[in-house]
Every structure is written in C-alpha cells, then in structure tokens.
Amino acid sequence: MSSPKRIEGFIPRFTVWGKPFWEAAKKRELVVQECVDCGKKNYPPTPHCPSCLSLNLKWVRVSGKGKIYSYSIVYEYPPPGFKTPYIIALIDLEEGVRMLSNIVDCKPEDVKIGMEVEVVFEDITENFTLPKFRPIK
Amino acid sequence: MTNKVKGNIAIIGIGEHPTGMFPDKPASELFYYAVREAIKDAGISKDEIDAIIVEPCLADRWFNTDLIWSRTVDEIGVGGRCKVNVQVHSGGSTSSNSIRMALGLILSGQAETVLVAHVEKLGAGPLSAEEVNRIFSTVGIYEEWEAPYGLNYNVLGAFMTQRYMYETGTTIEEVASVIVSLRKWAALNPNALLRRPLTVEEVLKAKMVAYPLTSRMCNIVTDSAHAYIVTSARRAEKTVKTPVYLLGIGGIVTHFSFMKADITRFGWKKAGEEAFKQAGIKCGDVDVVELYDSYPVVPLIQLEELGFCERGKAGRFVYEGHTWPGGKLPMTTDGGSLCRGHSGAGGCAHVVEAARQLMGKAGERQVKNAKIAIATNVGGQYMDAQVMVFGSEIP
Numbered sequence: 001m002s003s004p005k006r007i008e009g010f011i012p013r014f015t016v017w018g019k020p021f022w023e024a025a026k027k028r029e030l031v032v033q034e035c036v037d038c039g040k041k042n043y044p045p046t047p048h049c050p051s052c053l054s055l056n057l058k059w060v061r062v063s064g065k066g067k068i069y070s071y072s073i074v075y076e077y078p079p080p081g082f083k084t085p086y087i088i089a090l091i092d093l094e095e096g097v098r099m100l101s102n103i104v105d106c107k108p109e110d111v112k113i114g115m116e117v118e119v120v121f122e123d124i125t126e127n128f129t130l131p132k133f134r135p136i137k
Numbered sequence: 138m139t140n141k142v143k144g145n146i147a148i149i150g151i152g153e154h155p156t157g158m159f160p161d162k163p164a165s166e167l168f169y170y171a172v173r174e175a176i177k178d179a180g181i182s183k184d185e186i187d188a189i190i191v192e193p194c195l196a197d198r199w200f201n202t203d204l205i206w207s208r209t210v211d212e213i214g215v216g217g218r219c220k221v222n223v224q225v226h227s228g229g230s231t232s233s234n235s236i237r238m239a240l241g242l243i244l245s246g247q248a249e250t251v252l253v254a255h256v257e258k259l260g261a262g263p264l265s266a267e268e269v270n271r272i273f274s275t276v277g278i279y280e281e282w283e284a285p286y287g288l289n290y291n292v293l294g295a296f297m298t299q300r301y302m303y304e305t306g307t308t309i310e311e312v313a314s315v316i317v318s319l320r321k322w323a324a325l326n327p328n329a330l331l332r333r334p335l336t337v338e339e340v341l342k343a344k345m346v347a348y349p350l351t352s353r354m355c356n357i358v359t360d361s362a363h364a365y366i367v368t369s370a371r372r373a374e375k376t377v378k379t380p381v382y383l384l385g386i387g388g389i390v391t392h393f394s395f396m397k398a399d400i401t402r403f404g405w406k407k408a409g410e411e412a413f414k415q416a417g418i419k420c421g422d423v424d425v426v427e428l429y430d431s432y433p434v435v436p437l438i439q440l441e442e443l444g445f446c447e448r449g450k451a452g453r454f455v456y457e458g459h460t461w462p463g464g465k466l467p468m469t470t471d472g473g474s475l476c477r478g479h480s481g482a483g484g485c486a487h488v489v490e491a492a493r494q495l496m497g498k499a500g501e502r503q504v505k506n507a508k509i510a511i512a513t514n515v516g517g518q519y520m521d522a523q524v525m526v527f528g529s530e531i532p
Contacts, residue, residue: 079274
C-alpha cells in the first residue's frame with residue numbers, strides 16, 4: 001500500500017457560491033461568474049453580482065489565457081505548509097478579470113510582468129484541484 | 138456640507154512604550170505604561186477621561202478581549218464616570234478611525250476627554266513565530282481565493298514594488314533608499330528598534346525574502362504601545378501650552394483584495410485632496426510627513442499621490458536625501474514601521490509621532506518650527522487611504 005501523499009500548501013473551506021468553480025477546476029475547466037442581468041463578469045465569486053446585487057448569476061468558461069500584472073518569488077517566511085521557492089502572481093485574464101495564482105513550469109529568473117500565460121490544473125488532493133498558470137511557449 | 142473638522146479637536150497628551158522585544162513584559166504592562174505617560178503628558182487628572190477607545194492587540198487575544206470589555210476602566214479607576222469604552226479596529230488604519238470617532242464623540246457632546254490607546258505583542262509575545270506567520274498569511278486574505286496560492290503580506294509588498302517599478306521606471310536602489318532614510322531617523326530615536334545606519338547596498342544584499350524585497354525591506358513585528366488624549370479645542374487651549382489641532386481628515390476605502398485594486402496608486406489622491414481641502418493647506422505648507430511605511434514602496438506611492446512629488450519621482454527624491462534629518466521634507470521621523478518597528482494593527486505610532494513633532498517634544502529628531510504635519514494610515518491589503526492633517530496652530 002502506498003503511503004498517502006503529503007499535502008503541501010493550504011486547503012480552504014469552500015463557499016456555496018464558490019463550489020461550482022472548484023467542481024469545474026476538477027474537470028480541467030476555468031470558469032467565472034457572469035451576471036445575467038447586467039452582463040458583468042465576476043471573479044472572485046460572490047453570492048450576488050457586486051455591480052447590481054442580482055442573484056441571477058451563471059458560470060461561463062473562460063479561455064484561461066492572460067498576462068502577468070505583477071508577481072513575486074517567495075524564498076523565505078512562506079505561510080505555514082508552503083515549500084519555497086514558489087512564484088505567485090496577479091494575472092489579468094483576457095476576459096477582464098484579475099486572478100491570483102501561481103506560475104509553474106517557469107524558472108524564477110524568466111518570469112516577467114506582461115508575460116503571456118495559460119491555465120494548467122494541479123490536483124492537490126482527490127477533491128481539490130487548483131488552477132495555476134504557465135508561460136505560453 | 139460644512140467643514141466640522143478643522144480646529145475643533147486637539148491632541149493634548151502623548152505616551153509611548155519603546156518598541157522592541159520584551160519577553161518578560163505582558164501586553165498590559167506596555168499598555169498602561171503608554172496610558173500613564175499620555176495622562177502625565179497632558180497634565181490632566183485621569184478622572185477627566187470620559188471615553189476610552191482601545192485599538193486591537195492581535196497577539197494577546199485574552200488581553201484584547203479584556204480591553205474591549207472595559208478592563209481599563211477598572212485599572213485606571215474611572216468606573217462610574219467613563220461614558221464610552223469601545224474597540225475601534227480597521228487594521229493599520231485604526232488610529233485614523235479612532236480620531237474620527239473621538240471627533241464625533243466630542244462634537245456631539247457625548248464625551249469631552251477621549252483616551253486612545255494601543256498595544257501590540259507580536260515580537261516577543263505569547264505567540265510562536267509560526268503563529269505570527271499564520272496571522273500575516275490569513276488576516277485580510279481570502280481563504281478560498283488567495284490563501285491556497287501562498288499569499289502573505291510580504292508578497293503584497295512585493296506585488297506593489299514590482300508593478301510600481303514597472304510603471305514608473307523607479308529602480309530597486311531608489312526603493313531601498315527609503316530604508317536608508319528611515320534608519321537615519323531611527324538612529325535619532327531612543328525608542329526605535331533598528332537604529333544602525335544602513336547603505337543602499339546593505340539593504341539590497343540582505344537575504345531575499347519575497348523578490349524583489351530583501352529582509353531589510355520587510356517590516357519586523359515587535360512589542361510596543363502608544364496612547365494619546367483628545368479633547369475639544371476650547372478645552373485643549375485651557376489645558377496645555379501646545380495643543381495639536383486636527384485640521385483635516387480624508388479617507389477612501391477602495392477594495393478588499395489586490396485583485397480589485399490599482400496597486401500603484403490606491404485611494405491616496407482622493408483622500409489627500411479631501412484632507413488638504415478641509416485644512417485649507419497645500420503641500421508646500423507641510424513641515425513634516427509621518428507616512429505609513431509597512432514596505433518601502435508604500436511611502437513612495439503616497440509622496441506622489443499626495444502631491445509632494447511627481448509620479449515616478451519619489452524614489453529619486455528619497456534617494457537624494459530630501460526626506461532625511463535636515464532634508465526639505467522630513468519623512469516618518471520615528472523610523473516608522475520598517476525601522477522603529479511594526480506595531481501591528483494600529484497606525485497609532487504615526488499619529489503620536491506627528492503630535493510629538495508639533496508639540497516640539499521630539500528631542501534630537503525634532504523638525505525645527507514644525508507647524509503642520511501629515512500622518513497617514515492604511516489597513517488590510519492597503520484597502521484604504523487615510524490622511525490626517527495636524528497643526529500646532531489653526532491656519
């Protein structure tokens with residue numbers, strides 16, 4: 001019997017309104033909320049549309065492509081449970097929302113603001129898949 | 138709306154416990170030290186205090202809860218006279234909101250003499266290093282959308298620095314020079330923790346923490362306590378020789394998460410314009426600025442957005458020494474969070490230092506003839522911009 005995989009990082013509690021995002025991630029799909037009433041896209045997910053407070057929200061698949069808005073490489077004093085170094089970045093998606101994520105498959109010295117990246121999915125546990133990004137080659 | 142801020146209330150006394158690591162002193166000891174100093178400095182009887190505003194102590198939750206539930210009333214003996222005991226908490230911008238609350242209490246006649254006090258024990262306090270680390274990777278950070286990626290406050294500081302340098306062409310040497318400036322001030326402050334002068338090279342060659350920030354560009358959490366006493370301007374003039382008047386206070390809350398923020402500007406411009414308008418002053422009238430400084434880029438952004446420097450020029454301004462002792466714009470004259478030492482969720486120290494300068498009680502680091510001072514506060518993920526204008530007279 002193989003020993004259980006040691007979990008690195010942090011596993012959050014899911015909100016009711018966030019759950020569809022995580023379910024889609026498990027199926028390798030990146031989705032964001034879109035308000036049926038005012039048409040605005042929304043990330044991070046919220047219980048209602050922050051622009052018009054409508055509860056009429058749907059989930060739409062996005063391209064998973066974007067550009068790095070800012071980044072850092074953590075070498076020391078990471079949050080408990082994280083292994084250094086890792087690249088963390090704010091990514092402006094093509095669809096106009098900004099996501100916080102990690103950049104993978106990239107050497108620390110290669111990461112740049114403005115770099116074009118695409119989504120990849122990392123299975124952390126059986127029930128938790130985390131969307132991350134890598135440079136578009 | 139008419140301006141009810143300018144010249145209506147004043148700080149009449151300040152108190153401070155040195156910033157450092159005090160493993161043998163509990164939070165209460167530091168807290169009451171600062172409180173007694175503030176009362177003594179104002180020269181009032183403690184029985185005159187009729188409202189108490191406590192700022193949060195993150196490290197000692199037990200003592201913090203005691204403070205919320207009026208322990209101070211028992212321990213400074215004002216039970217039966219005190220009308221209000223309450224905690225104000227907005228993280229690092231707490232003290233600006235304490236001032237607002239004091240203003241409201243005093244102008245509405247609900248209180249006359251307000252004690253504001255803050256203690257923190259994040260340095261050598263009851264928590265382990267890991268527990269302190271956990272605080273700064275959870276407070277004000279989305280559990281579901283940020284924590285899984287390893288976000289903490291050093292990363293927020295790095296995000297701002299990277300984007301700011303990218304947009305403005307500011308160099309990392311110029312960013313690091315903020316530490317050089319703060320160390321020069323800390324060297325003159327016996328209450329500061331990090332007093333040894335540093336060069337830009339020394340700042341940059343320190344251990345890399347969160348690229349491009351080295352350990353010397355990240356704040357260090359400490360033990361410290363600060364307190365001040367606020368009353369009506371009329372009463373202040375009868376009580377002390379050097380009242381420090383509130384002339385203006387402007388604030389704007391912009392976001393919770395960096396995913397929703399302009400991280401090289403925030404709300405400083407709007408907050409500054411409001412505060413300056415109330416006070417009826419311009420940048421040229423300001424003698425000293427006590428800018429909130431959790432990471433070196435934070436005061437650079439403020440210098441530009443508040444109008445002291447053009448966009449992209451603040452780094453050069455600091456690098457050239459204009460914010461040093463004897464410079465044309467003395468900045469964060471107690472050494473700030475980065476060199477006096479970070480005192481947690483308060484911003485109280487920045488208010489106390491502004492008042493100290495205007496009272497002429499800053500000793501070796503006294504800015505000559507300081508009449509107008511700015512103090513700024515910001516909380517959480519730089520969620521708000523809070524600008525206070527104080528004056529030793531009402532212009």
